[in-house]
Every structure is written in structure tokens, then in C-alpha cells.
Amino acid sequence: MNTSEFRRRGKEMVDYVANYMEGIEGRQVYPDVEPGYLRPLIPDSAPQEPDTFEDIINDIEKIIMPGVTHWHSPYFFAYFPTASSYPAMLADMLCGAIGCIGFSWAASPACTELETVMMDWLGKMLELPKAFLTENAGEGGGVIQGSASEATLVALLAARTKAIHRLQAASPELTQAAIMEKLVAYSSDQAHSSVERAGLIGGVKLKAIPSDGNFAMRASALQEALERDRAAGLIPFFVVATLGTTTCCSFDNLLEKKKNCNKEDMWLHVDAAYAGSAFICPEFRHLLNGVEVDSFNFNPHKWLLVNFDCSAMWVKKRSDLTGAFRLDPTYLKHSHQDSGKLFRSLKMWFVFRMYGVKGLQAYIRKHVQLSHEFESLVLQDPRFEICAEVTLGLVCFRLKGSNKVNEALLQGINSAKKIHLVPCHLRDKFVLRFAICSRTVESAHVQRAWEHIKELAADVLRAERE
Numbered sequence: 001m002n003t004s005e006f007r008r009r010g011k012e013m014v015d016y017v018a019n020y021m022e023g024i025e026g027r028q029v030y031p032d033v034e035p036g037y038l039r040p041l042i043p044d045s046a047p048q049e050p051d052t053f054e055d056i057i058n059d060i061e062k063i064i065m066p067g068v069t070h071w072h073s074p075y076f077f078a079y080f081p082t083a084s085s086y087p088a089m090l091a092d093m094l095c096g097a098i099g100c101i102g103f104s105w106a107a108s109p110a111c112t113e114l115e116t117v118m119m120d121w122l123g124k125m126l127e128l129p130k131a132f133l134t135e136n137a138g139e140g141g142g143v144i145q146g147s148a149s150e151a152t153l154v155a156l157l158a159a160r161t162k163a164i165h166r167l168q169a170a171s172p173e174l175t176q177a178a179i180m181e182k183l184v185a186y187s188s189d190q191a192h193s194s195v196e197r198a199g200l201i202g203g204v205k206l207k208a209i210p211s212d213g214n215f216a217m218r219a220s221a222l223q224e225a226l227e228r229d230r231a232a233g234l235i236p237f238f239v240v241a242t243l244g245t246t247t248c249c250s251f252d253n254l255l256e257k258k259k260n261c262n263k264e265d266m267w268l269h270v271d272a273a274y275a276g277s278a279f280i281c282p283e284f285r286h287l288l289n290g291v292e293v294d295s296f297n298f299n300p301h302k303w304l305l306v307n308f309d310c311s312a313m314w315v316k317k318r319s320d321l322t323g324a325f326r327l328d329p330t331y332l333k334h335s336h337q338d339s340g341k342l343f344r345s346l347k348m349w350f351v352f353r354m355y356g357v358k359g360l361q362a363y364i365r366k367h368v369q370l371s372h373e374f375e376s377l378v379l380q381d382p383r384f385e386i387c388a389e390v391t392l393g394l395v396c397f398r399l400k401g402s403n404k405v406n407e408a409l410l411q412g413i414n415s416a417k418k419i420h421l422v423p424c425h426l427r428d429k430f431v432l433r434f435a436i437c438s439r440t441v442e443s444a445h446v447q448r449a450w451e452h453i454k455e456l457a458a459d460v461l462r463a464e465r466e
Helices: 003-026 053-067 086-098 109-125 148-170 176-180 193-202 219-231 254-264 275-280 282-288 318-325 345-379 403-416 443-465
Strands: 141-145 183-188 205-209 235-242 267-271 295-298 311-315 384-386 394-399 422-426 429-435
Touching (some): 109 345, 141 148, 148 318, 183 219, 275 295, 394 403, 394 443, 403 422, 403 443
Parallel strands (some): 235 267
Antiparallel strands (some): 141 311, 295 311, 384 394
């Protein structure tokens, strides 16, 4: 493909994407395919001679789209949102064209510096402590990761290195292996499974602390675990607090956790993967009170209109991260060492400038308003119950009655494929999650979804009685 063909095909692809987004509501939200559907539809090896662009485009509709779950359909209410906006898509095109790998400042100065500035812009939008910003040449700073799972792992490994160095400085005879087998990390029993995975990869014990009636980590239970483990000769070193859990969007109390961690000299990491975007709105900023912690992370690629991947992570001391991971072979050495990575900050720059803070706040508020609209519809129907406080864009609800009847309801919903939902377990209850996800979702879509759910609920309850 030469430049003139790229110009032509690029315009065609933009038209295809625009038509896809414009017509997404008319597509079935969840596909009608079985595992393995795709392999028989394509050759078993790459072509020896080039295919035409027309053939590839035709195959998108014929082969790919039948197996796509349309995450940006206004009838997609599963998981949490994944961000999508036209400014971010355009920035992604430019990112691909520039194609730099910013492993050091010298590898691409604009890549490194724009990321630093965008992380400061975003930090100010959230009113993060000044210690997290780099503009005043402080010790802290922000960096873009690929996912919240990656950020949790990076924080845990940095905390592990810091703990090992501290203990070896006090007792030089201690080996790394001897320390590692005693290190313990903690999170709520509602924390994302990636926290447990980080513990496995990091080779440390991870303990789940029981949550209270609001599904938040209990400070007293954490303190008891810390005292018990210290008495057993273990070394507590890392706590993950979650703001907006995946199951029900519950919030750990940061001020309480900070007291626990300061007393025990532990690293406190805050995972706000979904909820963090809402903190740009003053009315939700109180949920972030106490964020003067060691590291903080959330995903603009979930709810802030920046397409995947873009996970924002801040640390109080950059040297804790760089000290844990820096290896500098001669061919990468340069007098300006601070580095970014991929040019993901271009997406942030485009989105923040083309929406403005007010536009982004309006987007968050609309989603929260729609979730409360759905909550009120559920509360008006005596057959249903709300299972957790609705704070942001997620409603956890179920039919009053057995888990079996709710499993049947979810199966009916996802078999009909008019809307898409996923479940969670809250204690021993099987619960349906209704998350406001699409950029284009409106009140009418929420109302239609609820009417559909009510009809299927009536069928399920009738079948149970018979």
C-alpha cells in the first residue's frame, strides 16, 4: 500500500468506523456464535500473494462482526464501560503513524514529556495531592500503564523491593529469600482477582480481609490480621484499598487504611480502576479523601473517553518505582533518563482538549443519572431488590427469592440477546449487575432494557410456579 492508496483507504476506513458507530444500536449486542466458529471461515495459513483491501473489508462483515460483542452498543450493560470517543480514535491513528517507543527521553522527547504533562493535567482534574505531580520537580509523578492489574503488580513489586532493602539495611545477614517467605500483602475480600494474581507473580502471601455490610474492607479486621501476622513472625508490607469494587462499586475507607499503614510502615496502593474517572466531579471527590498514599491508579480507558489502553498511575516517590525496575545497558544510557513508553498520552491530549473538563464531567454525570433512573425503576417493582448502594454508574439488583430464579432470569436475558448483563456474587447471593456503559446510551435505552427485564422476570416466575 503506497501513500496515495493509504489516503483513499484511510478515508474509506473512517467512513466504515463512523457507519459502524452510527448503526451499532441496530446490531445484536451479543453474538450468535459458538467457540471455534472462526477457524473454519479463514484459511489455515497466511496467503503467499497479497489479498486486496476490498476482500479484507468484505471479510470484516462476513467473518469478524458476527463474532463481536458490541461493547459500545447502548444495550450493553455488562462489566464496566470501556471508553470510546472519536478524538481518541484519531489520536490512536496518529500514535500508530509516529510509531515511537519511548523507553527513554532521547528515544522520543515529545512522547516522554507529553505523558508527564498529561498526568499532571489529570492529577489536577482529580485534585490529587501536589506530591503526585511532577511540575514542581517534586519526588512523585504519574506514568501510564496498560491496565489496573499491571499497576497493582508494579506497586506490589516496588513495595516488595523497598521492604527488602529496608530490612537488609537493618539486618545485612538477611537474604532476599528469607525475607520474601515472610512478606504478607492484604486486600479486601471484594478486591479484583488481579490483586491476588499480583501476589502470586510477586511470590508473596496475600490475605483477603473480610468486608463489612457495605462491602468495604473492615479496618478492625485488617488491624487484627496485622497483629496476628506480626506475632507469627511474618512481615506485613503492602495493602491494596479499592475505590469502586468490580462486584458492586463499594468503597474502602482510605483514611482508616492510612492509619493502619502508617502505624505498620506499609505501602498503601489505591485501585480506583472504574470509579476514579468520577472524581473529576466535585460532588464525588470526597470518595477520594485520604489519597495521600504511596500509589494511586485508575483507568481513563474505562470511563473517561480515552480508548484502551490508558491506565493512569501516580506514585509519591518516583525513585521507589525506578529503583525497583531500572536496568541500564550502555546502549540505552543518556544524560536525560526519565522515560515514557508508547505515545498513549496523545489520546489523553486530544480528549481533554476536545471535550474540556466540563464536557467530561457532563458525561460522567449523565451516566450516574441514568443508573439512578434504573435504580428507581427497580425499586418501584416489589418483585425486585437493590443489593448494594448505588453511588456511580452501577446498579446491583435481583429478584427477591432464590439464586436459582435469578440465574434463570440472567440466562433468559443473555439468551434473548437484546441487552447484555453479567452477574456477581455478594456474600451468598447471585446478583445481576446493570452498568451504564455506552457513550451513546440514553434514558430510552434504559427504559427499554427495564421493560425487557420485567417481561423475562414474569416468564421466569411463572415457570417457577408451574
